[in-house]
Amino acid sequence: RFSGTLDIHRSDEIGQLAKSFQLMTEKLSENDRIRKEFISDVSHDFQSPLLNIKGYAELLMDEDLKEASRKNYAQVIQSETERLSSLTKQLLLLTSLDQLSSPLQLKTFAVNEQLKEVVRKYRWLIEEKELSLSMELEEVPYTGDPAFLEKVWENLLLNALKYTEVGGAIEVLLTDGPDHLTVSVRDTGIGMDKGTLGRIFDRFYRADDSRTQKTGGTGLGLSIVQQVVKLHAGTIDVTSKKGEGSTFTVRLPKLS
Ligand code: ADP
Numbered sequence: 001r002f003s004g005t006l007d008i009h010r011s012d013e014i015g016q017l018a019k020s021f022q023l024m025t026e027k028l029s030e031n032d033r034i035r036k037e038f039i040s041d042v043s044h045d046f047q048s049p050l051l052n053i054k055g056y057a058e059l060l061m062d063e064d065l066k067e068a069s070r071k072n073y074a075q076v077i078q079s080e081t082e083r084l085s086s087l088t089k090q091l092l093l094l095t096s097l098d099q100l101s102s103p104l105q106l107k108t109f110a111v112n113e114q115l116k117e118v119v120r121k122y123r124w125l126i127e128e129k130e131l132s133l134s135m136e137l138e139e140v141p142y143t144g145d146p147a148f149l150e151k152v153w154e155n156l157l158l159n160a161l162k163y164t165e166v167g168g169a170i171e172v173l174l175t176d177g178p179d180h181l182t183v184s185v186r187d188t189g190i191g192m193d194k195g196t197l198g199r200i201f202d203r204f205y206r207a208d209d210s211r212t213q214k215t216g217g218t219g220l221g222l223s224i225v226q227q228v229v230k231l232h233a234g235t236i237d238v239t240s241k242k243g244e245g246s247t248f249t250v251r252l253p254k255l256s
Helices: 013-060 067-098 111-121 123-128 146-162 208-212 221-231
Strands: 107-110 132-137 141-144 169-176 180-187 235-241 245-253
Touching: 013 067, 067 221, 107 111, 111 123, 111 132, 111 146, 111 169, 111 180, 141 146, 146 169, 146 180, 146 221, 146 245, 221 235, 221 245
Parallel strands: 132 169
Antiparallel strands: 107 141, 169 180, 180 245, 235 245
16 A cells, blocks of 8 residues: 655646646555454444344343343343444444535435424333423425435434433424524533533544443534535534534525
């Protein structure tokens, strides 16, 4: 593999060509480093549930096992399998976003209906955690990729639900503008400090207090959100205060 630098002083065509090769090489090795880091993170995240599954399956084979323990061990195996499954799904989604060979599948649809649908999907969790949910949705037709955008709302809502204590409040707002729409998801949850805020869009990043909670995350959700928003030429902003809550705001320009 080529490494090192070419010394270029010429401004002719060959010189220009060599210069762009050099830039490409630099970019490639940066990509290479990111890819290696990514693979090592993925392996690590697969390893621990696999170890748990193996360990508890072995324990289950003990013939003298008490009924209560049997149930307990089977539950661990089930939840670790679910974890692996959601990790795989998220990874596949991220990979498909990275290597998007075909353009987005654009459709005109009502974002307000889509948001309602996503909230409906998590009604059970909202009730289980006794959260109060308020929605203010303007009617907004928008042209974008509905399948990818659904993941954005789903990840933001699920995070708000996961990182908010029992009895907290969640707010989902959708407003229309002349050339863009804005979706905000606000929660009164655990919030984040500055250090955490700077890293939440990194792949696999999870704040320490999120790791210790039994929320079952992968650290990939917000990377997916960011990627999809970027593909729609939009922006995402976060404001948060530790112990008070967070607000995620997505702005999408109207593409057509
Ligand atoms: P995860 O699967 O861990 O939720 P994400 O990529 O969706 O992964 O989020 C990365 C991290 O950002 C989370 O682990 C958590 O520490 C922090 N985070 C995301 N959303 C919120 C929120 N609404 N409130 C507090 N922390 C959040």
